Amino acid sequence: MGQKNIRPVNNKIWTIGEILKWTQKYFSGKNIESPRLDAEVLLSYVLKKERIYLYVHFDEPLQENELVQFRGLVKKRAARIPVAYITGQKEFMGMTFKVNNNVLVPRPETELLVEAVIERLPQDREAVFADIGTGSGIIALSIAKFRPDMKAYAIDISQAALAVAQENARVLQIQEQITFLQGDLLEPLSKTGIGLLQAIISNPPYIPLADMAGLEPEVRKYEPQSALTDNNDGLDFYRRLLKNSRDFLTSSGFLACEVGIGQAKRIKLMALEKGWGKCEILKDLAEIERVIIIWKQK
Ligand code: GLN
Numbered sequence: 086m087g088q089k090n091i092r093p094v095n096n097k098i099w100t101i102g103e104i105l106k107w108t109q110k111y112f113s114g115k116n117i118e119s120p121r122l123d124a125e126v127l128l129s130y131v132l133k134k135e136r137i138y139l140y141v142h143f144d145e146p147l148q149e150n151e152l153v154q155f156r157g158l159v160k161k162r163a164a165r166i167p168v169a170y171i172t173g174q175k176e177f178m179g180m181t182f183k184v185n186n187n188v189l190v191p192r193p194e195t196e197l198l199v200e201a202v203i204e205r206l207p208q209d210r211e212a213v214f215a216d217i218g219t220g221s222g223i224i225a226l227s228i229a230k231f232r233p234d235m236k237a238y239a240i241d242i243s244q245a246a247l248a249v250a251q252e253n254a255r256v257l258q259i260q261e262q263i264t265f266l267q268g269d270l271l272e273p274l275s276k277t278g279i280g281l282l283q284a285i286i287s288n289p290p291y292i293p294l295a296d297m298a299g300l301e302p303e304v305r306k307y308e309p310q311s312a313l314t315d316n317n318d319g320l321d322f323y324r325r326l327l328k329n330s331r332d333f334l335t336s337s338g339f340l341a342c343e344v345g346i347g348q349a350k351r352i353k354l355m356a357l358e359k360g361w362g363k364c365e366i367l368k369d370l371a372e373i374e375r376v377i378i379i380w381k382q383k
Pocket of ligand 1: 190191195220223224288313
């Protein structure tokens with residue numbers, strides 16, 4: 086019976102090494118950007134093992150049920166569904182976050198924003214910050230996890246996104262640090278009558294509408310459009326944040342945002358025009374200006 090278990094439908098026994106090689110080639114033919122990595126992530130998900138396991142078990146044969154499940158996932162990936170939506174999870178700041186197609190897939194660049202904020206939050210006292218457009222909650226939750234002395238408002242206009250963020254807060258056991266609010270940008274805060282914030286953080290929809298058609302199918306077809314573009318020139322959310330968020334900050338407070346390619350300097354100009362203080366622009370690993378920190382005062 087054991088013998089029967091490892092014989093898949095076409096009667097071939099596939100080892101971990103062979104199936105990875107085959108899948109990599111298949112994904113390459115579908116123009117998938119990281120064919121090997123995706124094959125490994127999907128297979129380790131099916132096997133419920135870390136990726137490193139695959140490398141030390143290349144010769145291990147797959148069970149038929151594993152093969153059947155893996156084939157299903159490969160088919161989805163070939164249709165260009167993002168890996169994170171297939172597995173329902175994504176690593177960010179060393180933690181696993183649940184995701185679904187109501188939220189943006191966390192991007193590694195966003196870790197730069199989170200790290201920059203963690204460094205700039207006060208070390209000597211408790212403070213409160215807001216994450217505008219929290220999506221899966223990665224920004225608010227990872228900062229809260231690294232800084233148990235902080236409290237946060239996690240705000241999103243999408244109730245479905247907030248449900249994902251709330252579930253992630255539960256898994257990370259940081260619910261007491263986070264208040265979830267539904268609404269447009271800072272609007273729910275005006276109603277709440279809160280004290281002043283130390284930081285307002287956002288990774289807003291910054292892709293210009295004109296660039297949307299040129300995006301990879303994973304993004305264009307599967308990620309929520311409202312999380313990607315402002316349906317304008319990509320700068321609308323920065324304009325609105327610069328206009329509305331200053332009064333919410335303490336005098337030592339700052340606004341920290343992820344920005345798209347080529348946007349940082351234009352946002353800095355807008356901030357200076359509106360009377361904000363010092364601006365810092367940070368580059369990501371690809372040397373792209375990716376994060377802007379705008380202080381309330383000089
Ligand atoms: N804050 C979430 C993230 O950084 C969602 C951002 C968004 O939907 N624009 O991934």
